[in-house]
Every structure is written in structure tokens, then in C-alpha cells.
Amino acid sequence: MSRDVQKALADWLAGGGDRIGEIAIARGPAGWELRHAEDAGRADLTAHAQPEAARHLANLDPAGNFRPLKTAPTLVRGWRLLLADLAAVRRALDYFYPAMTGVWLSHTRGELVPVVLRETLGRQTGMYRVTQKLTDPQARELIDRVCAGCLKHRLWEIATANPSSPAFPAGNLPLLCHEACNLLVAQAREVVKKAERAA
Amino acid sequence: MLSKPDSALVIVGHGSTVNPDSSAPTFDHAETLLARGIFGEVHCAFWKEEPSFRQVLHMVGRDDIYVVPNFISEGYFTKTVIPRELELDGALTRRGGRVIKYCEPVGNDARMTELLLRRAAEIAPGVDPAQTSLFIVGHGTNLNDNSAAAAKREVERIAALGLYAEVRSAYMEEEPLISKWDEYSTQPNVVVVPFFISDGLHSYEDIPVLLGIASASPGAASAGGREVFQHNPYHLRGRTLFYASAIGTEPLFADVILEQVAAFDAVHAA
Numbered sequence: 001m002s003r004d005v006q007k008a009l010a011d012w013l014a015g016g017g018d019r020i021g022e023i024a025i026a027r028g029p030a031g032w033e034l035r036h037a038e039d040a041g042r043a044d045l046t047a048h049a050q051p052e053a054a055r056h057l058a059n060l061d062p063a064g065n066f067r068p069l070k071t072a073p074t075l076v077r078g079w080r081l082l083l084a085d086l087a088a089v090r091r092a093l094d095y096f097y098p099a100m101t102g103v104w105l106s107h108t109r110g111e112l113v114p115v116v117l118r119e120t121l122g123r124q125t126g127m128y129r130v131t132q133k134l135t136d137p138q139a140r141e142l143i144d145r146v147c148a149g150c151l152k153h154r155l156w157e158i159a160t161a162n163p164s165s166p167a168f169p170a171g172n173l174p175l176l177c178h179e180a181c182n183l184l185v186a187q188a189r190e191v192v193k194k195a196e197r198a199a
Numbered sequence: 200m201l202s203k204p205d206s207a208l209v210i211v212g213h214g215s216t217v218n219p220d221s222s223a224p225t226f227d228h229a230e231t232l233l234a235r236g237i238f239g240e241v242h243c244a245f246w247k248e249e250p251s252f253r254q255v256l257h258m259v260g261r262d263d264i265y266v267v268p269n270f271i272s273e274g275y276f277t278k279t280v281i282p283r284e285l286e287l288d289g290a291l292t293r294r295g296g297r298v299i300k301y302c303e304p305v306g307n308d309a310r311m312t313e314l315l316l317r318r319a320a321e322i323a324p325g326v327d328p329a330q331t332s333l334f335i336v337g338h339g340t341n342l343n344d345n346s347a348a349a350a351k352r353e354v355e356r357i358a359a360l361g362l363y364a365e366v367r368s369a370y371m372e373e374e375p376l377i378s379k380w381d382e383y384s385t386q387p388n389v390v391v392v393p394f395f396i397s398d399g400l401h402s403y404e405d406i407p408v409l410l411g412i413a414s415a416s417p418g419a420a421s422a423g424g425r426e427v428f429q430h431n432p433y434h435l436r437g438r439t440l441f442y443a444s445a446i447g448t449e450p451l452f453a454d455v456i457l458e459q460v461a462a463f464d465a466v467h468a469a
Contacts, residue, residue, distance in 0.1 A: 003260045059219045068216040099254035106257045
């Protein structure tokens with residue numbers, strides 16, 4: 001099942017792909033250039049030349065808060081990343097939007113299996129086992145609240161796969177969520193604990 | 200010299216929703232190893248950050264995959280959470296044409312002793328170990344976590360070398376408490392090394408407060424926290440105290456990760 005994420009990225013770019021999440025990708029002076037899409041046309045951006053710069057650019061939001069969820073729509077602006085080749089682009093994207101190019105490749109190959117929330121919660125142990133008590137209305141409220149702050153398209157629902165298809169504009173690499181993240185599971189624990197205290 | 204161009208390395212860590220310091224050493228070691236060109240690809244994955252344990256295998260192109268837990272000890276995460284989330288069958292998992300090789304956590308490596316000694320010597324240059332009490336600090340009390348046992352094991356190994364006048368384990372939340380360091384030591388010099396995988400709230404704030412070298416919260420860990428390591432030595436309670444950053448930030452951890460891979464191959468000969 002050999003997979004070539006970099007080749008998939010190259011094919012996507014060759015087919016007119018130019019946007020992933022909040023980032024615009026274009027041919028640069030000597031390779032590729034990434035910048036915040038809202039910084040299009042700006043000439044006063046701080047230039048970086050190493051893909052590792054992406055790790056640090058992705059760490060904090062404009063207010064200086066840590067971003068444990070990298071697909072939150074809170075990427076800082078004011079930078080451009082000049083990268084020599086596609087290997088470097090791929091590494092930078094893995095810092096900006098971890099796993100998203102690989103998850104998308106799995107999706108296009110039919111290898112991405114959505115996991116419904118009940119299944120994710122059902123296998124939790126330790127301090128998160130209590131999330132199995134989350135009711136459907138609580139789950140609905142939680143998903144609507146937490147996932148609203150994420151750019152990924154959710155492929156799962158509470159007990160079924162999400163029937164709606166990813167709606168990303170042409171040229172956008174789809175950001176896909178095939179399973180509830182630990183941030184949501186941790187929030188589910190808070191909801192259950194809060195309800196137990198109130199009871 | 201290890202050379203595995205047809206293999207991928209995945210380093211798995213705990214991570215944090217609060218600050219980037221928890222995952223930083225894991226990313227650093229991954230970048231170091233990627234630059235050495237030993238593996239065809241190198242990735243990280245985290246319980247509390249992205250890429251998650253559930254996402255990371257989608258990033259991997261190679262079919263031969265080594266997974267090394269960047270954890271200080273065997274316990275709940277290495278025995279339960281990581282195997283469950285990566286859907287591992289044991290040390291060796293064959294699935295969909297892939298082979299996933301689950302290695303021992305870095306903290307199990309015999310070189311931990313050497314790295315702790317190195318860090319202790321670096322933080323207190325020119326200080327005579329024969330007049331020094333060395334503390335290896337663990338978390339303690341964690342459910343199903345063997346970090347306290349791992350700290351004790353290292354203390355026994357270092358003590359057996361007879362270099363330091365005294366070598367002790369101490370914990371944040373269980374006896375012997377690190378807050379009582381002056382009661383548990385007799386030497387004029389005291390060196391404290393956190394046996395943690397990363398710096399963060401524990402090493403920036405909690406332990407310094409317990410040691411008495413910091414008061415209240417200095418704020419965001421990644422902002423001013425590192426300063427606590429820049430004011431050595433501290434003179435208090437009639438002693439000279441040297442405080443080191445977490446052992447997992449030691450760059451040689453990258454080599455320890457490689458050794459977990461080599462150790463896997465030695466046990467599970469291809």
C-alpha cells in the first residue's frame with residue numbers, strides 16, 4: 001500500500017491547487033511561497049526560508065495563546081515562507097496543518113474510515129471513560145460549539161457517518177476530520193462532570 | 200551506523216493543550232533525526248496535540264514503520280493508550296501491507312543514567328560530586344504510571360557508581376517530597392534534575408516553587424519560565440542549589456530514540 005504524500009501534493013498543485021486552510025501556496029522566486037491568504041499582495045511580510053519556521057508560526061494565535069488545534073482559524077499573519085522544493089512544502093504543511101495532506105490522500109484512495117463519536121468515546125479509558133455517559137443532546141451541543149472553531153470538515157456524526165460531502169472551493173485542499181479529536185473528548189468529559197455536579 | 204531509508208520513524212509524545220513546551224523536545228528530536236537522513240521519513244504524534252495518534256499513520260508513506268514512545272516510563276500511555284489508538288497488536292503489527300514496530304519508551308534506555316549524570320555535571324560545573332547531594336525528581340502519584348519506579352531505578356544506578364556523596368529520588372506529590380530537599384540531604388551542594396520528558400509547568404513553576412527558588416506563577420511557561428534555569432546557583436536554606444531543566448530536553452535523546460529502534464531490531468531480528 002505504498003503511499004506518496006509528496007507526489008499527491010505535487011499533483012494537486014499541478015492541477016491548480018493553491019490554498020490549504022488559511023494558507024495560500026504559489027510559485028515563489030526560487031521554488032514555492034506560502035503566506036496567510038489574507039496577506040495577499042502585502043510587501044511588508046517577514047520572510048522565512050526553513051520549513052521548521054512553520055512549526056513556530058503555527059504555535060501561537062495573534063493574541064499569543066497556544067493553538068493545540070492547528071486547524072483553528074487563528075493562524076498569525078505577517079509572514080511568508082520561501083521554500084526550495086516540494087519536500088520542504090510538505091514539511092511546512094505538516095506543521096501548519098498536521099496530517100492534513102496525508103489524511104486527504106487516504107480519503108482520495110478510499111482508505112479513510114470515519115469513526116463515529118460513540119465509537120471514539122466507547123474506547124476511552126482512565127479519566128476519559130466517563131465520556132461514555134455523554135447524552136445525545138449534550139453531544140450535539142458540544143459538537144456545534146467546539147467544532148465551530150475548526151476549519152476541518154467533519155466526516156462523522158454522533159452515531160453515523162456525516163452524509164454531507166466536504167464543501168471546499170476549487171483549489172482548496174480539503175481539511176478532513178475522520179474522528180473526534182482529544183480536545184473534543186476532553187470537553188466531553190467537562191460536560192459530563194458539570195452535569196453530574198449539577199444533578 | 201543505522202540506515203533505514205525504506206523505513207519511517209514515528210515519535211509519539213504526550214503533548215499539551217496549554218503550551219508548546221510539552222511537545223517541543225519531541226519535535227526537536229524528530230528534526231535532528233530527519234536531518235541525519237537515517238530514516239526515509241520522520242513524524243511526530245501526540246495525545247493532546249496534532250498530529251494525533253489517530254492521524255499520524257495517514258502521514259506515513261513507507262510500509263516499514265518504527266514507533267518510539269517519547270515517554271520516561273512504561274505505564275498507562277505506553278501500555279494502554281498508544282497501542283489502542285494506533286491499533287497495535289503488540290510489538291509487531293502487520294496490517295494492510297504495513298509492518299508497525301512498537302519500540303520501548305526512551306526512559307527505559309540504559310543511557311538514561313549517563314544523560315542524567317551529564318546534565319548534573321553541566322548544571323554545576325566545577326562542583327565536587329563528593330560534596331554534593333543529587334536529586335532525581337519524578338512526578339509521583341500518577342495512576343498506573345511507573346515514573347516513580349523509573350526515577351528510583353536511575354537513583355540506584357547512579358548511587359552504585361559512587362560519584363556523588365548522596366543520590367536521592369524525590370517527587371512533587373508523594374514522599375519523599377522535593378519540597379523537603381534540605382531535610383533529605385546533608386551535603387553543602389544540591390543538584391536537582393527533573394526526570395521529565397519536557398519542560399513545562401512542572402519544571403518552570405511547580406518544582407521551583409517547591410524548592411523555594413521561585414514564588415507564585417511567573418506567567419506563561421514558554422514566556423519567562425526558562426529563566427529559572429539561568430540563575431544558578433541558588434543560595435538558600437544554608438546550601439548551594441543547582442536546578443536543571445527536564446532531562447528530555449537533552450539533545451542526546453535523539454540518539455536514545457535511535458537506540459530504541461536498534462534494540463527493537465535486536466530482539467525482533469528481521
